[in-house]
Amino acid sequence: MKIDEIPTPAAVIDAAALNRNLQTMSERLPGSSLRPHVKAHKCTALAAQQAALGHLAFTCATPREVLGMIEAGVGQDLLLANAVLDVDRLKQVARAAEAAGVIARVAVDSPETIDAAHRAGIRDVIIDVDVGMPRCGIAPTEAGRLADLARQHGLAVSGVMGYEGHLQMVTDRDEARERVTTAMKLLRSAHDDVGGDIVSTGGTGTHDLHTIGLEHPTGVTDVQAGSYVMVDTQYASLQQGFEQALTIVGTVIAHHEQRYVTDVGLKALGMDHGDPAIDSCKVWFCSDEHTTFSSSEQTFHLGERVHVRPAHVDPTIARHEYLWLVEDGEVVDRWAIDLRHW
Ligand SMILES: Cc1ncc(COP(=O)(O)O)c(C=O)c1O
Structure with missing residues (x-):
């Protein structure tokens, strides 16, 4: 045809350009240092290409994305990086993850989201921290208390996430680097109080400004970039x-x-x-x-x-x-x- x-x-994809994008990002952020966000493409066949390049942990924005990834058998560690209060949908996620032997971690940023995760039978949560973008995410100074509450509910707390979405399009790269560092100081201070193995952040616009590794004072474990696979006119300008x-x-x-x-x-x-x-x-x-x-x-x-x-x-x-x-x-x-x- x-x-x-x-x-x-x-919606048409230039297959060669897609492959080059996947390869380029994989070289910059290999394996577990990239937690590709599936919300950019919403396509399990494309996620399978990312998995084939060695990225087995993914970021999702909706319960449907997590369920679809589990049904397709793509990914071993799925982070639902969003506040979800819908217990029925979370129950479906918990059951499917359990049956498939996949880790499904759910972001929480309030006692109510903890309660929903607990009632749904979710095992792992991650504390979503406000690092400067006024959306979901608890204040860094409150993150430790929320982690304690989650543990009191019997939930395992895997760590923290904090999406610095307000910095994705800062065109002056020196300024962007400085502001990302400030945001990551907040995230790491929250992590000091929360504990856990994961410090997850970032997007396409900041993927090159993060240090991987918690031994670095503002380092993170993984970057949640998604748009790099296809790139819109806004990101192309970077x-x-x-x-x-x-x-x-x-x-x-x-x-x-x-x-x-x-x-x-x-x-x-x-x-x-x-x-x-x-x-x-x-x-x-x-x-x-x-x-x-x-x-x-x-x-x-x-x-x-x-x-x-x-x-x-x-x-x-x-x-x-x-x-x-x-x-x-x-x-x-x-x-x-x-x-x-x-
Ligand atoms: C929680 C979260 N992480 C990461 C991203 C980064 O995605 P992108 O690479 O498309 O900027 C987004 C985008 O909105 C997001 O909401």
Whole structure:
């Protein structure tokens, strides 16, 4: 099948670029020093490629992602890096992990999340610490008390995590390094009070700013990067040596005066990081089912395919059923985006 025969809009991956991204990250953060975040691709077939490169511990954002990974038999150590109060869903995670002999650790940041994990039969928790991003995560000075409470509930406490999401797009790398170090001092001070083997943090934007190893005063055990596999226009601007492997392929469905219209619209794109890009074109705007664009360098005919580069990979992927892998214009595989929903 040729790329032009895929029904559009379609999430298309340049297989060679994907492999280079996987390889590059694996060389920088080998084995257990990378805990790939599956929320970026939501695809167990892609996670299996990461596992084949030696990354057997994964980060997940939803119970569905953890369950899907267990069902697919990918990964041995799954961290649900999110506050979850839904006891029924956590019960499913606990049962599936037990049956498969997989470690499922759940992040907790309150007595209520501890209670939910306990009631669900979860065995391992990790204390989620606020390192400066105003989202989930308990204050570093409170982390030790929360760990004590978890232990009183009979839960094993594996360590701490703290996602410095507010620092992922700091473009001045010296400033980024300094602020990451400050955030990691907070995480390590929490770890001193919590104990456990794991200090987990980081994303694609900061993966190169962390020191691996707890013998270093601000070192961590693993980095939770996810977007590096496909890279959106936002992360591409950091120029970290990864390629934009994902495009949403659309069909040019209208051409009037100087404007073209493709069938890749808001329902095929995550838009929270702004408009997508089309090489050598000016994107005018996106609407539900359309992106309107123009080009002073290129002409398009109706029916022609156009590659739309999303500004944010994660919410874009969650809108698609399949990843189409393409090499030299030929479709070589189709992977289900099977970790979608909650
Ligand atoms: C808890 C957590 N860890 C890590 C990441 C890093 O992911 P990425 O590599 O896509 O920046 C995220 C992204 O939002 C996250 O929420």
